[in-house]
Amino acid sequence: MPALQTGLFFGSFNPVHIGHLIIANFMATQTPLDEVWMVVSPQNPLKPKKSLARDYDRLHLVQIAIEDNPQLRASDIEFGMPKPSYTVDTLAYLKEKYPSRDFTLIMGGDNLATLHKWKNFEHLLAEHQIFVYQRPEYSLGELSGHPHVHLFEAPMMHISASYIRNCLKHGHSVRYLVPEPVFRYLEKTPLYQ
Ligand SMILES: Nc1ncnc2c1ncn2[C@@H]1O[C@H](COP(=O)(O)OP(=O)(O)OP(=O)(O)O)[C@@H](O)[C@H]1O
Ligand SMILES: O=C(O)c1ccc[n+]([C@@H]2O[C@H](COP(=O)([O-])O)[C@@H](O)[C@H]2O)c1
Numbered sequence: 001m002p003a004l005q006t007g008l009f010f011g012s013f014n015p016v017h018i019g020h021l022i023i024a025n026f027m028a029t030q031t032p033l034d035e036v037w038m039v040v041s042p043q044n045p046l047k048p049k050k051s052l053a054r055d056y057d058r059l060h061l062v063q064i065a066i067e068d069n070p071q072l073r074a075s076d077i078e079f080g081m082p083k084p085s086y087t088v089d090t091l092a093y094l095k096e097k098y099p100s101r102d103f104t105l106i107m108g109g110d111n112l113a114t115l116h117k118w119k120n121f122e123h124l125l126a127e128h129q130i131f132v133y134q135r136p137e138y139s140l141g142e143l144s145g146h147p148h149v150h151l152f153e154a155p156m157m158h159i160s161a162s163y164i165r166n167c168l169k170h171g172h173s174v175r176y177l178v179p180e181p182v183f184r185y186l187e188k189t190p191l192y193q
Contacts (some may be wrong), residue, residue, distance in 0.1 A: 001100075007033040007131060008075075008094075009106040010087060013040050014052055015186070016062045017164055017178050019157040023133055026154040027106050028071040031131060036106065038062050039075045045084040046117065051165060053191045055079055064181040086119040091128060104129045112149065113141035125149075168192040 007027045011020060020038070028036040040059045043052070052058075055076070062074040077094060078085040087105070094103055105128055107115075112132050115121050124130075125148050132140070133154040143149060159177055167174050169192060175183050186192070 003100055003102040005032055005034045005104065006098075006101045007031070007036040007104050007106045008039055008091075009036055010039045010041055010085075010090075012044055012047065012052060012161065013038065013058050013062050014161045015058065015164060015178060015182060015191070016065050017157075017159055017161060017182075018176070019159050021065060021179060022155055022157060023106070023108075024066070024072050025069070026133070026152070027131060028069075030154075031152065033104060033131070035071045035073065037073045037075045038066065039077060039090070041078050041085045043084040045086060045119070046114070051192075057189075057191055061178075061182050061185065064185060065179040067181075088118070088120040088124050091124065104131055106131050106133070108133055108138070109135045109140045109144075110138040112143055113138055115143050116141070165192045 009024050009027070013020065024036045024038055027033055040055065040062055042055050059074055059076050066072040066074060078090055081090060081093065091103060107130060109132055118124065125143070125146055128148065130149050131152060132144070132149055133152050134140070135156065144151065164174050164177055168186065174186065178186070
């Protein structure tokens, strides 16, 4: 049987928003990938931990955002691993745990531009394909010419989790910026006030 092609979309998802979901769905339906796992990172090595909601709250928001889509899955694989989360270590663990899957990394052009700062990025690139969606406001950097880097033009929303947290902090509505179940959950449970 051919290996299942699984895309890994890593992020803090603090909180998940429609910009993330548009990318996950695009990659699951318009590329050779069979499915996309949204991997919730407890701590990004290059970002401050400040204003980060608890791991399981962020995971729950991703779960309720995608529960009706069989091609998308929320993953807590990094919760039990050493912090901060280095992607190369997570991939080594996943490869061992799921030998019948091929894992491809999904990232935005902004992340590709700083990939040379990631732990063992040469190994990451040698072992895995990377599907990159272009973000018009960022240049791609030197690694965009690597044979394992594949560029895609996906629909893009100009929003970020920081913008959403800021709206919530000031009591502004985030309706339609996040999926409806996430909006309803955040109304009842003020994670970012
Ligand atoms: N609007 C968007 N469209 C496409 N990709 C996005 C968008 N916002 C974030 N991403 C990408 O999604 C991944 C996970 O992002 P992350 O969880 O850090 O969200 P963020 O919205 O960038 O958060 P923050 O504003 O807190 O930095 C990253 O690779 C990031 O580049
Ligand atoms: O492995 C690394 O060295 C590394 C350095 C920076 C970021 N990452 C991962 O990349 C993911 C997306 O990063 P970001 O900055 O867009 O939130 C996040 O899950 C991080 O754990 C990984």
